[in-house]
């Protein structure tokens with residue numbers, strides 16, 4: 001038996017869409033290994049999340065719903081994941097490489113003495129072994145790797161695994177006991193979570209992303225928001241725009257921020273440093289607006305418009321609205 | 326406070342698009358690229374310095390900063406650079422890059438932490454060559470120390486740190502009691518990101534990391550730099566991850582310049598069909 005365990009992400013009491021990318025991975029890897037997969041729903045609100053997760057073809061949905069899991073802290077979550085992995089004898093434990101998965105899964109790996117591969121972009125089975133493809137060097141190389149251990153832990157890149165769609169059926173839900181917290185837990189205190197509230201789609205899920213760079217200055221929102229809203233887009237930003245406080249840090253797209261691959265990506269006032277390109281090069285269509293005709297962003301843009309964004313972006317907003325009109 | 330900062334040198338990240346992958350893809354060729362400290366580790370060193378000083382008098386160190394790297398002899402240059410900016414001593418764990426993976430670095434760091442007994446391990450959230458983002462988390466688990474990843478702000482409180490973490494959807498604050506492991510994100514080197522107990526709450530740092538003055542570079546040559554064998558720190562040197570081949574990403578062909586907004590909208594609608 002070589003089954004896979006998906007660690008679902010539950011935040012604020014509800015299931016996060018990132019989970020569906022990990023499920024997409026699990027379906028593929030399970031096919032390769034000739035097994036199936038189960039899902040661990042862990043967090044406050046896990047019971048409701050488990051219902052949402054019942055229709056994806058999992059053998060079972062393990063449920064650990066506990067008030068002590070209201071806010072994610074690695075030291076309070078990890079031992080339940082580790083216990084579930086051990087008891088089920090899973091071959092692979094997977095989560096999506098969101099900030100939750102990145103924070104948690106390397107710990108799970110060392111605790112299980114399992115090999116770990118982060119942020120993988122693809123998986124295939126070769127002679128009964130899984131080969132993982134991972135982006136490295138700011139997306140300038142892909143490495144193909146195997147893990148030498150029988151138990152393996154991975155995180156998957158959300159933009160590379162299209163969210164799994166329900167496949168019908170009803171996976172049985174099973175309570176899984178909360179494991180005791182790790183030794184460090186009593187020395188970590190959750191203080192607060194300052195959320196960037198927005199009615200727009202999240203960067204990871206959006207079909208259209210409009211990003212602004214340093215050039216926007218204090219007029220970032222005034223210029224970018226109307227265009228984003230006319231396109232039903234999520235808003236992104238370059239590091240420089242985030243560093244300067246023109247945009248929240250959560251908007252950063254790039255090697256060390258969010259990785260996106262929407263149908264349409266609009267970059268306004270972004271030069272196109274390799275760290276930024278690493279986060280959006282996978283987009284289907286890229287539009288760049290920049291006053292410098294030699295800006296590197298034009299080397300990856302399908303459509304480039306040279307000029308002053310303070311004029312062009314509002315004009316584009318009008319034109320998109322008129323087109324929809 | 327005594328702080329240990331693991332520091333990796335990487336092939337010049339601003340020219341990562343100049344790496345070569347020879348036919349067959351057996352290895353990544355970085356020849357011609359300069360070695361640079363991993364930027365996140367430079368930020369971790371800067372953070373360690375800020376936490377062991379009064380920002381107004383940065384020449385006096387209140388505590389100790391120890392930097393450590395895993396690598397061949399030539400990586401000592403990276404350690405000397407950190408010593409020149411203010412770190413007190415350095416350790417090089419002798420190893421070839423190909424002999425290491427994240428889990429092995431974490432296992433060896435655990436032993437080193439047990440020897441050095443720092444109050445805090447501060448490190449980059451990710452090394453920008455492998456882009457793994459794993460060693461800090463692994464180390465925290467192995468040590469049983471509290472962890473705060475992706476730190477954008479750190480405020481020292483008696484025996485604890487208040488850490489603002491950049492996570493999906495916003496900023497999450499944790500209070501961790503020392504000893505702890507903290508990994509840093511980009512905004513940690515902003516002017517008002519890090520406050521030691523001594524630094525006044527109104528103090529503002531310059532943006533970014535500090536540079537070493539020439540006399541400090543000379544003095545750094547006299548600071549202690551010890552060499553340790555990897556086998557001394559981890560008897561288990563087996564790699565858990567093995568790379569077989571590498572390939573470049575699919576090239577994206579440059580597109581066209583459009584003449585104006587109507588032209589753009591027309592093409593997005595009729596050519597690309599994304600509107």
Ligand SMILES: Cc1cc2nc3c(=O)[nH]c(=O)nc-3n(C[C@H](O)[C@H](O)[C@H](O)COP(=O)(O)OP(=O)(O)OC[C@H]3O[C@@H](n4cnc5c(N)ncnc54)[C@H](O)[C@@H]3O)c2cc1C
Nearest residue numbers: 213214215238239240254255256269270271275276291309
């Ligand atoms: C460790 C590390 C990690 C990093 N990670 C990331 C990351 O994840 N994401 C990221 O984005 N960056 C990242 N960076 C930073 C990256 O190297 C660049 O510094 C950053 O992307 C530049 O942002 P920018 O394009 O907004 O600013 P700039 O490079 O300053 O570009 C501004 C652009 O705006 C144009 N412009 C100015 N005025 C106008 C106008 N009126 N109309 C039209 N165009 C105008 C200019 O021609 C210029 O091209 C990282 C750097 C490091 C060291």
Ligand SMILES: Nc1ncnc2c1ncn2[C@@H]1O[C@H](COP(=O)(O)O)[C@@H](O)[C@H]1O
Nearest residue numbers: 331332395448449451452457458459460
């Ligand atoms: N060879 C190494 N030498 C010293 N520190 C390292 C090494 N590899 C990783 N690290 C540390 O671990 C952090 C995370 O790296 P990684 O998990 O490889 O992305 C880096 O920012 C360094 O602080």
